[in-house]
Amino acid sequence: MRLDIADLRLFLCVVEAGSITQGAARAHLALASASERLRSIEADAGVALLQRRPRGVVPTQAGEALAHHARLILRQQALLRGELQGFAAGAQGTVQLYGNTAALAHFLPHKLAPWLAERPRLHVALKERTSARIITAISAGLAEAGIVSDAVQAPGLQLQPVAKDHLALIAPAGHWLAQQGTVRLADVLGEPFVGLAPGNALQDHIDEHARAAGRALALRIRMKTFEGLCEMVAHGIGLGIVPQRVAGRYRRRYGYRVLALQDDWARRQLCLCFGDWHALSSPMQSLLRHLGAVPGSDTSNQG
Structure with a gap:
């Protein structure tokens, strides 16, 4: 198969959204362009990957397999990017961290400042999303980590409390x-x-x-x-x-x-949310440790 990273990202966006229209929007593509790409992906695979329904789409068994491997590939890409951006953890490059409103407004500023001050060549891109959307993005391999409320279920992901947020x-x-x-x-x-x-x-x-x-x-x-x-x-x-x-x-x-x-x-707690610790880029591991993450602790949410 001749799939590139953009194809995998688009397919995951569509699967997670349950809609080609919404998936195209998440992937920042025009609907016509996204639809054409999906047809090319299925033609290349030689098997139907999406089942079209009146109110959206669901992946076929083959589509589920592609989605699984796409997540692994995107996580490995993020790991590779992090390693190439700086061998000294967090020395250079850009870290994308997702957070809900409370995390970005109150928890992160005083926590993030000293860590970032020690890394003058590093940039941090903060993205505000609801906790549910952050968990969806991490599960789909579209984000490495985020700060969410524990009021939202995060099956298969790590949730480590770091602050109260009632x-x-x-x-x-x-x-x-x-x-x-x-x-x-x-x-x-x-x-x-x-x-x-x-x-x-x-x-x-x-x-x-x-x-x-x-x-x-x-x-x-x-x-x-x-x-x-x-x-x-x-x-x-x-x-x-x-x-x-x-x-x-x-x-x-x-x-x-x-x-x-x-x-x-x-009655919420703010939690660091991520998947496999070893799949995270070095800068992200450094940042999460600074924010209170404990690598290897058994805090997966089976919700």
Whole structure:
């Protein structure tokens, strides 16, 4: 077979998305170009790799075999790239690290700075995604590692807790909820909310659980920053959901009330997430060790 890395990456994107259209978008290809590539891949293989259905595609048995080997090849490519980029762990090149909103906003800055300062020739590309999307990317071999919430299942991957990341609900001081200590999201879905900007990974996570609880959040306004959200809540615009550390940071300034969310998905820990430690590039191993990873510890999530 004459498959190149781009073909393997496209095929995995389509398999993980369950859709040629969405897979093409993830691979940054036009639909027509992606469809033509997939036809060429199947023609070269001499066997059907995808079963087309009215609402998407699923891999055939041959497609599952190709997806399995594609993941291995892409992981080996990442390992090779890391080795060539710097024999001294993390000495040069670029490390791509995925993280959810809380990881990028609060956990990583003070942790990452001293590690990066010691490696002047190294670049780090941080990519914000929801925890579920990060796990999907790692499982598909499209990412080496990330920082996710333990509220999401990660079968077959390593999850190593490194920090607490509980979420809290904040309410205006005069709100009827202000005298309560705890609340469930389902009990306040009829209230107006202040949210974060579209595409924010944390807001996507909250929106998903709101829909699962019965209805979408009624968002009056979306803010780009946590502080902007907190200020809107303090002025009575609506309720908000933010990490507990954020709620505590701005509470004195804006005078809102903080309520613990009783929902299991809101009582989270931030975890380093990765697959086979030995398949990681040297720079990534160095970074994960610095962030608290323990190589060889049995923390695989069989969820």
